[in-house]
Amino acid sequence: MPAVVVRKFLVQVEEIFHEGGPPAARPLKRGAVVAVIANPFAGRYVEEITGFMDDLKPLGLDMARRLIDAIGDGASAIEGYGKGAIVGAAGELEHGALWHNPGGYAMRELLGNARAIVPSTKKVGGPGTRIDIPITHINASYVRSHFDAIEVGVTDAPRADEMAVILAMTTGARVHARVGGLAAADIKGEDGLR
Template structure:
């Protein structure tokens, strides 16, 4: 199987005002999305290993690298991240899941984010060209830090075609603008936000 990427799209957003209040620093989020050929579109294939071997490691390196570069920061400065797959109408959600739910995708991603430790949160679905995908984001070292729980909506007007998959990596250099609900650590200790 041959690696076939039609295009890579990078989306970067900076939010300066949230909830009618200026943020202490802009909330910056970037996602890199690869539009790839789905060789299994329109048919059932039992063994997905060739798909994994062709795409997982390569995209686990390329996409976080492009997202981090779009923010203009180092991997050390990434605070939170996530991943996703949007499968075209003739594919199975399992095809996208096979690519992103592997150590060959996740380990290069975490490595670029200064040896991050948490599992990458994910979003997977099937949709037509132009469908949106809400990428889940969590803190790279501690999933109980709620200030970094957020989503980032992405879409590509002409992708995925029926025989394509969009694979996404998202990173951010901070949490939400004005977090006020406290961490899960405190709630587990019986301390609730006032």
């Protein structure tokens, strides 16, 4: 398959102290890393594209390390994650789906084989397109306090022949989470759901 050609990286980290209520004892950190890469399938229909997932695996690991480092508290501090992709206009939605495996497994590996499926989203759009990356708890998808999202976009990407692939992580629950449901402290860890 073709080589992965990166044009640029963007890393963003938010530190959230409160959402109008009392300040949190420990601020929530929520971050994302974006790699703007060439889309080797742009402008034409290619039947067999799955091999590119293997080519993307090293990028996924590199991006996950970059994000853990940017958040700054080590892999053990990460409690939530998500992923996504924005495909340039000369590509198709299926090209963004190639990021599912390399993006998700990279984070799960570096976070100690997290159990929950990594939530994902993707879309086709042009430069400046924004996307909300869904986030859930790394070990149990049903932990409501960790249902979150982070908006990501790059001013000049993706160009028509590019893709922006994205990983997102958080250090905990929403700052003022109080809607009940399964608590992180009560995770059984049997199935990635509870």
